[in-house]
Amino acid sequence: MERREVAGLLAYMGRLDPRTMRSDQHELRDQIEQWHELLGEVPLATAYGWDARDAIRAHVLSSPYPILPVDIARKWTKHSSDRLARHTDPTPAADPDDPHAWRAELLGTRHAVAAGQRPPHESRALTSDNPHPDLAARLRAIGSVIPPAIRAELSRYRPARAAREAAAVEGRPDPLSVRCEWCKAPEGEPCRARRTDLDGGARGNARRATPHPSRLDLATAALNRQEYAA
C-alpha cells in the first residue's frame, strides 16, 4: 500500500468506525505512518478478489474492538496462502537446460500468485481432454494412467475390476462384458441384488460381489462365439 492509499483506507475506516478517526493533524500523520510501516507489503486491492476495505468492513461487522493493522495483515496472509494452495506450477517457458532461468520463472509465477497479481494456475493436465503429446505417447505405451505396480496394489480395493482384469489376462469369460438379463445390470456394471417388498416396491439395490450365474453363462457363450468366429 502506498502512503496515500493508507490515508484513503483510514478515512474509509473512520467512516465505518468513528472511534478510529483522528481529528488532530499530528495524530493522523502518525497513524498513517504507523499503518504504512506495518502494511507496506499488503496491497490495497488486487484484480483477483482481495480488497483491504472488505477486510475492514468484515471486521467492523464481526468484532466490537477497533480494527488493528495486524487484523488486515492476518487476513491478507490467509488470502494469499489460500491462493498459493490452489496453485500448481505451470511448466515454465524457459529453457529446461538453464536451471537458473527455470527456477526464476517458477518462483516468479508463485510470487505473482501470492501477491495477487495473477490468478492461481489450477492445472488439470492429466485429466483434461488434450494431454501433452509426450504424455499421450507414454500413456499409449503404459496402456493406463495407473502404472502396473500401483494397479496391483489397488486391486485389493477394487475387487470387481481386479476380477475382470484377471479374467481378461487368463482368457476366461468376463461376466461384466455382457448385460445381465437377470437383474438388467448394463454392460460394465456389477450385478445388483434387487429386493422387492410385497407391494412390488424396491427394498434394496446393493451391488453384488459376484455376478448372477446366468450372466456368466451369457458371457461364456459370447466368448465361445468370438473364438468360433476367429
Ligand SMILES: [Zn+2]
Ligand atoms: Zn445380474
